[in-house]
Amino acid sequence: MSDAPPNYITPAGYARLKAEYDTLLATERPQLVETISWAAGNGDRSENGDYIYGRKRLREIDRRLGWLARRMKAARVVDPAQQPDRTRVWFGATVTIADEDDARRVLTLVGDDEADTSAGQVGWNAPIARALRGAAVGDLRRVTLPAGEREYEVIDIRYP
Template sequence: MKKKYITREGCLKLQQELDNLWRKERPEVTRIVTWAASLGDRSENADYQYNKRRLREIDRRVRFLRKILEEVMIVDYHPDQEGKVFFGAWVELVDDEDNILKFRIVGPEEIYGRKDYISTDSPMAHACIKKQIDDEVVLDLPSGKKNWYITNIYYSK
Protein backbone atom coordinates (compact mmCIF):
# COMPACT_ATOMS: atom_id res chain seq x y z
CA MET A 1 0.00 0.00 0.00
CA LYS A 2 1.48 3.33 -1.11
CA LYS A 3 1.60 6.06 1.53
CA LYS A 4 -0.03 9.37 0.67
CA TYR A 5 1.52 12.54 2.02
CA ILE A 6 -0.43 15.16 3.91
CA THR A 7 0.35 18.24 5.97
CA ARG A 8 -0.39 18.19 9.69
CA GLU A 9 -3.11 20.83 9.13
CA GLY A 10 -4.68 18.73 6.37
CA CYS A 11 -4.72 15.61 8.53
CA LEU A 12 -6.29 17.53 11.41
CA LYS A 13 -8.98 18.88 9.09
CA LEU A 14 -9.86 15.37 7.83
CA GLN A 15 -9.94 14.02 11.40
CA GLN A 16 -12.26 16.85 12.46
CA GLU A 17 -14.55 16.14 9.51
CA LEU A 18 -14.66 12.44 10.43
CA ASP A 19 -15.37 13.26 14.06
CA ASN A 20 -18.16 15.69 13.12
CA LEU A 21 -19.79 13.23 10.73
CA TRP A 22 -19.59 10.28 13.12
CA ARG A 23 -20.40 11.94 16.44
CA LYS A 24 -22.80 14.74 15.42
CA GLU A 25 -24.32 14.45 11.95
CA ARG A 26 -24.84 10.69 11.77
CA PRO A 27 -26.68 10.37 15.12
CA GLU A 28 -28.93 13.32 14.20
CA VAL A 29 -29.78 11.91 10.75
CA THR A 30 -30.32 8.44 12.25
CA ARG A 31 -32.77 9.95 14.75
CA ILE A 32 -34.70 11.66 11.92
CA VAL A 33 -34.80 8.45 9.84
CA THR A 34 -36.13 6.50 12.83
CA TRP A 35 -38.78 9.14 13.49
CA ALA A 36 -39.80 9.32 9.80
CA ALA A 37 -39.99 5.51 9.54
CA SER A 38 -42.36 5.42 12.51
CA LEU A 39 -44.86 7.57 10.59
CA GLY A 40 -45.83 4.75 8.29
CA ASP A 41 -45.68 4.68 4.47
CA ARG A 42 -42.03 5.23 3.62
CA SER A 43 -42.51 5.37 -0.15
CA GLU A 44 -44.15 8.80 0.04
CA ASN A 45 -42.29 10.13 3.07
CA ALA A 46 -39.84 12.80 1.88
CA ASP A 47 -38.17 13.11 5.31
CA TYR A 48 -37.47 9.40 5.34
CA GLN A 49 -36.20 9.22 1.74
CA TYR A 50 -34.00 12.32 1.93
CA ASN A 51 -32.44 11.43 5.31
CA LYS A 52 -31.95 7.78 4.36
CA ARG A 53 -30.01 9.01 1.30
CA ARG A 54 -28.06 11.46 3.51
CA LEU A 55 -27.23 8.62 5.90
CA ARG A 56 -25.75 6.59 3.01
CA GLU A 57 -23.69 9.64 1.95
CA ILE A 58 -22.39 10.08 5.49
CA ASP A 59 -21.49 6.40 5.80
CA ARG A 60 -19.71 6.46 2.44
CA ARG A 61 -17.68 9.57 3.45
CA VAL A 62 -16.86 8.06 6.86
CA ARG A 63 -15.51 4.90 5.20
CA PHE A 64 -13.46 7.02 2.79
CA LEU A 65 -12.03 9.22 5.56
CA ARG A 66 -11.11 6.23 7.74
CA LYS A 67 -9.33 4.58 4.82
CA ILE A 68 -7.47 7.78 3.87
CA LEU A 69 -6.42 8.49 7.46
CA GLU A 70 -4.93 4.98 7.68
CA GLU A 71 -2.93 5.53 4.47
CA VAL A 72 -1.58 9.05 4.99
CA MET A 73 1.82 10.03 6.25
CA ILE A 74 2.10 13.43 7.90
CA VAL A 75 4.97 15.52 6.56
CA ASP A 76 6.13 18.31 8.83
CA TYR A 77 8.43 21.21 7.99
CA HIS A 78 12.14 20.56 8.44
CA PRO A 79 14.77 23.33 8.52
CA ASP A 80 16.68 21.58 5.69
CA GLN A 81 13.83 22.57 3.35
CA GLU A 82 14.47 26.29 3.80
CA GLY A 83 15.18 28.10 0.53
CA LYS A 84 13.92 25.31 -1.72
CA VAL A 85 10.47 24.16 -2.82
CA PHE A 86 9.34 20.91 -1.23
CA PHE A 87 6.08 19.45 0.07
CA GLY A 88 4.15 21.97 2.17
CA ALA A 89 5.88 25.03 0.69
CA TRP A 90 4.09 28.26 -0.12
CA VAL A 91 5.41 29.40 -3.50
CA GLU A 92 5.08 32.77 -5.21
CA LEU A 93 5.82 33.03 -8.92
CA VAL A 94 5.75 35.81 -11.47
CA ASP A 95 5.57 35.45 -15.25
CA ASP A 96 6.93 37.65 -18.06
CA GLU A 97 3.77 39.83 -17.96
CA ASP A 98 4.15 40.40 -14.18
CA ASN A 99 1.21 38.13 -13.32
CA ILE A 100 1.63 36.77 -9.81
CA LEU A 101 0.71 33.23 -8.80
CA LYS A 102 0.76 32.03 -5.18
CA PHE A 103 -0.02 28.52 -3.95
CA ARG A 104 0.89 25.84 -1.44
CA ILE A 105 1.98 22.36 -2.50
CA VAL A 106 -0.01 19.77 -0.51
CA GLY A 107 -1.36 16.24 -0.78
CA PRO A 108 -4.24 15.42 -3.16
CA GLU A 109 -6.78 15.11 -0.33
CA GLU A 110 -6.14 18.67 0.88
CA ILE A 111 -6.89 20.72 -2.24
CA TYR A 112 -10.68 20.59 -2.11
CA GLY A 113 -12.30 23.87 -1.20
CA ARG A 114 -9.02 25.76 -1.48
CA LYS A 115 -8.08 27.74 -4.59
CA ASP A 116 -4.59 28.47 -3.24
CA TYR A 117 -3.55 24.81 -2.79
CA ILE A 118 -2.22 22.55 -5.54
CA SER A 119 -1.63 18.82 -5.42
CA THR A 120 1.82 17.28 -5.46
CA ASP A 121 0.55 15.41 -8.53
CA SER A 122 0.02 18.61 -10.56
CA PRO A 123 2.39 19.60 -13.38
CA MET A 124 3.11 22.94 -11.67
CA ALA A 125 4.13 21.22 -8.42
CA HIS A 126 6.39 18.81 -10.33
CA ALA A 127 8.00 21.75 -12.14
CA CYS A 128 8.63 23.65 -8.88
CA ILE A 129 10.03 20.89 -6.65
CA LYS A 130 13.66 21.48 -5.59
CA LYS A 131 13.75 24.93 -7.21
CA GLN A 132 15.01 28.04 -5.41
CA ILE A 133 14.21 31.75 -5.50
CA ASP A 134 14.93 33.28 -8.92
CA ASP A 135 14.84 29.86 -10.62
CA GLU A 136 12.81 29.55 -13.80
CA VAL A 137 9.82 27.20 -13.91
CA VAL A 138 8.78 26.15 -17.41
CA LEU A 139 5.40 24.56 -18.13
CA ASP A 140 4.33 23.04 -21.43
CA LEU A 141 0.76 24.21 -22.01
CA PRO A 142 -1.52 23.52 -24.99
CA SER A 143 -0.94 27.16 -25.99
CA GLY A 144 2.85 26.75 -25.78
CA LYS A 145 5.57 27.06 -23.18
CA LYS A 146 4.93 29.32 -20.20
CA ASN A 147 7.80 30.68 -18.09
CA TRP A 148 7.46 31.56 -14.41
CA TYR A 149 10.11 32.77 -11.97
CA ILE A 150 10.08 31.93 -8.28
CA THR A 151 10.03 35.11 -6.18
CA ASN A 152 9.32 33.72 -2.71
CA ILE A 153 9.30 30.40 -0.84
CA TYR A 154 8.15 29.95 2.72
CA TYR A 155 6.73 27.30 5.01
CA SER A 156 4.03 27.28 7.67
CA LYS A 157 5.86 26.40 10.86
Protein backbone atom coordinates (compact mmCIF):
# COMPACT_ATOMS: atom_id res chain seq x y z
CA MET A 1 0.00 0.00 0.00
CA SER A 2 1.43 3.40 -0.92
CA ASP A 3 1.45 6.45 1.30
CA ALA A 4 0.44 8.69 -1.59
CA PRO A 5 -2.29 11.21 -0.78
CA PRO A 6 -5.68 10.43 -2.31
CA ASN A 7 -6.01 11.57 -5.91
CA TYR A 8 -9.20 13.64 -5.58
CA ILE A 9 -10.97 14.39 -8.83
CA THR A 10 -14.34 15.83 -9.85
CA PRO A 11 -16.83 13.63 -11.73
CA ALA A 12 -16.21 15.73 -14.89
CA GLY A 13 -12.43 15.36 -14.54
CA TYR A 14 -12.73 11.59 -14.14
CA ALA A 15 -14.99 11.43 -17.21
CA ARG A 16 -12.31 13.27 -19.24
CA LEU A 17 -9.60 10.79 -18.16
CA LYS A 18 -11.89 7.85 -18.97
CA ALA A 19 -12.85 9.30 -22.38
CA GLU A 20 -9.18 9.77 -23.32
CA TYR A 21 -8.37 6.21 -22.18
CA ASP A 22 -11.29 4.74 -24.13
CA THR A 23 -10.41 6.69 -27.30
CA LEU A 24 -6.76 5.64 -27.19
CA LEU A 25 -7.60 1.99 -26.47
CA ALA A 26 -10.57 1.51 -28.81
CA THR A 27 -9.67 3.78 -31.74
CA GLU A 28 -6.12 5.14 -31.98
CA ARG A 29 -4.21 2.05 -30.88
CA PRO A 30 -5.98 -0.45 -33.21
CA GLN A 31 -5.57 1.93 -36.19
CA LEU A 32 -1.88 2.32 -35.40
CA VAL A 33 -1.34 -1.45 -35.06
CA GLU A 34 -2.96 -1.86 -38.47
CA THR A 35 -0.66 0.79 -40.00
CA ILE A 36 2.41 -0.81 -38.42
CA SER A 37 1.58 -4.27 -39.72
CA TRP A 38 0.91 -2.81 -43.19
CA ALA A 39 4.25 -0.94 -43.07
CA ALA A 40 6.07 -4.06 -41.79
CA GLY A 41 4.84 -5.93 -44.86
CA ASN A 42 6.57 -3.40 -47.11
CA GLY A 43 10.00 -4.93 -46.70
CA ASP A 44 13.06 -3.17 -45.24
CA ARG A 45 12.05 -1.76 -41.84
CA SER A 46 15.26 0.21 -41.21
CA GLU A 47 14.28 2.90 -43.73
CA ASN A 48 10.50 2.55 -43.41
CA GLY A 49 9.22 5.85 -41.96
CA ASP A 50 5.67 4.59 -41.39
CA TYR A 51 6.98 1.58 -39.48
CA ILE A 52 9.51 3.51 -37.37
CA TYR A 53 7.10 6.35 -36.55
CA GLY A 54 4.27 3.88 -35.87
CA ARG A 55 6.35 1.90 -33.36
CA LYS A 56 7.42 5.12 -31.61
CA ARG A 57 3.83 6.42 -31.45
CA LEU A 58 2.61 3.01 -30.20
CA ARG A 59 5.08 3.19 -27.29
CA GLU A 60 3.82 6.72 -26.48
CA ILE A 61 0.18 5.55 -26.53
CA ASP A 62 0.95 2.52 -24.35
CA ARG A 63 2.80 4.76 -21.85
CA ARG A 64 -0.16 7.19 -21.77
CA LEU A 65 -2.64 4.32 -21.35
CA GLY A 66 -0.62 3.00 -18.40
CA TRP A 67 -0.48 6.45 -16.80
CA LEU A 68 -4.23 7.02 -17.31
CA ALA A 69 -5.04 3.57 -15.89
CA ARG A 70 -2.95 4.25 -12.76
CA ARG A 71 -4.50 7.71 -12.25
CA MET A 72 -8.05 6.38 -12.66
CA LYS A 73 -7.35 3.48 -10.26
CA ALA A 74 -6.00 5.93 -7.63
CA ALA A 75 -8.78 8.45 -8.25
CA ARG A 76 -11.21 9.33 -5.49
CA VAL A 77 -14.19 10.93 -7.25
CA VAL A 78 -15.68 13.73 -5.14
CA ASP A 79 -18.71 15.72 -6.24
CA PRO A 80 -18.28 19.30 -4.96
CA ALA A 81 -22.07 19.81 -5.14
CA GLN A 82 -22.40 17.26 -2.29
CA GLN A 83 -20.07 19.19 0.06
CA PRO A 84 -21.83 19.34 3.46
CA ASP A 85 -19.74 22.22 4.92
CA ARG A 86 -20.12 25.11 2.50
CA THR A 87 -18.78 27.73 4.93
CA ARG A 88 -15.18 26.63 4.41
CA VAL A 89 -12.84 26.00 1.49
CA TRP A 90 -12.76 22.30 0.60
CA PHE A 91 -12.31 20.29 -2.59
CA GLY A 92 -14.33 21.72 -5.48
CA ALA A 93 -14.85 25.17 -3.92
CA THR A 94 -14.71 28.26 -6.08
CA VAL A 95 -12.95 30.86 -3.95
CA THR A 96 -12.56 34.59 -4.46
CA ILE A 97 -9.38 35.84 -2.80
CA ALA A 98 -7.75 39.28 -2.54
CA ASP A 99 -4.07 40.00 -1.99
CA GLU A 100 -2.48 42.89 -0.04
CA ASP A 101 -3.09 45.22 -3.01
CA ASP A 102 -6.78 44.18 -3.15
CA ALA A 103 -6.18 42.43 -6.49
CA ARG A 104 -8.85 39.75 -6.69
CA ARG A 105 -8.59 36.27 -8.16
CA VAL A 106 -11.19 33.55 -8.50
CA LEU A 107 -9.87 30.00 -8.12
CA THR A 108 -11.58 26.62 -8.20
CA LEU A 109 -9.87 23.82 -6.28
CA VAL A 110 -9.91 20.71 -8.49
CA GLY A 111 -7.97 17.46 -8.78
CA ASP A 112 -4.30 17.69 -9.71
CA ASP A 113 -5.01 15.86 -13.00
CA GLU A 114 -7.58 18.47 -14.06
CA ALA A 115 -5.74 21.63 -12.98
CA ASP A 116 -5.63 24.43 -15.55
CA THR A 117 -4.29 27.64 -14.03
CA SER A 118 -5.13 29.70 -17.13
CA ALA A 119 -8.80 28.78 -16.49
CA GLY A 120 -8.49 29.46 -12.75
CA GLN A 121 -8.54 25.76 -11.87
CA VAL A 122 -5.90 25.01 -9.25
CA GLY A 123 -4.77 21.51 -8.31
CA TRP A 124 -5.72 20.32 -4.82
CA ASN A 125 -2.04 19.93 -3.85
CA ALA A 126 -0.81 23.26 -5.26
CA PRO A 127 0.71 25.57 -2.60
CA ILE A 128 -2.14 28.10 -2.83
CA ALA A 129 -4.79 25.36 -2.60
CA ARG A 130 -3.08 23.81 0.44
CA ALA A 131 -2.98 27.23 2.12
CA LEU A 132 -6.69 27.86 1.45
CA ARG A 133 -7.96 24.48 2.68
CA GLY A 134 -10.38 24.87 5.55
CA ALA A 135 -10.44 28.68 5.37
CA ALA A 136 -13.66 30.61 5.95
CA VAL A 137 -14.73 33.98 4.52
CA GLY A 138 -12.61 36.72 6.13
CA ASP A 139 -9.67 34.40 6.94
CA LEU A 140 -6.15 35.50 5.98
CA ARG A 141 -3.81 32.86 4.57
CA ARG A 142 -0.09 33.10 3.80
CA VAL A 143 1.24 31.37 0.71
CA THR A 144 4.87 30.88 -0.25
CA LEU A 145 5.06 31.21 -4.02
CA PRO A 146 8.11 31.24 -6.31
CA ALA A 147 7.80 35.06 -6.38
CA GLY A 148 7.88 35.22 -2.57
CA GLU A 149 5.40 35.11 0.28
CA ARG A 150 1.93 36.61 -0.18
CA GLU A 151 -1.07 36.99 2.05
CA TYR A 152 -4.58 36.45 0.74
CA GLU A 153 -7.97 37.16 2.27
CA VAL A 154 -10.87 34.84 1.48
CA ILE A 155 -13.67 37.06 0.12
CA ASP A 156 -16.21 34.50 -1.10
CA ILE A 157 -16.71 30.71 -1.19
CA ARG A 158 -19.11 29.00 -3.62
CA TYR A 159 -19.92 25.40 -4.49
CA PRO A 160 -21.77 24.11 -7.57
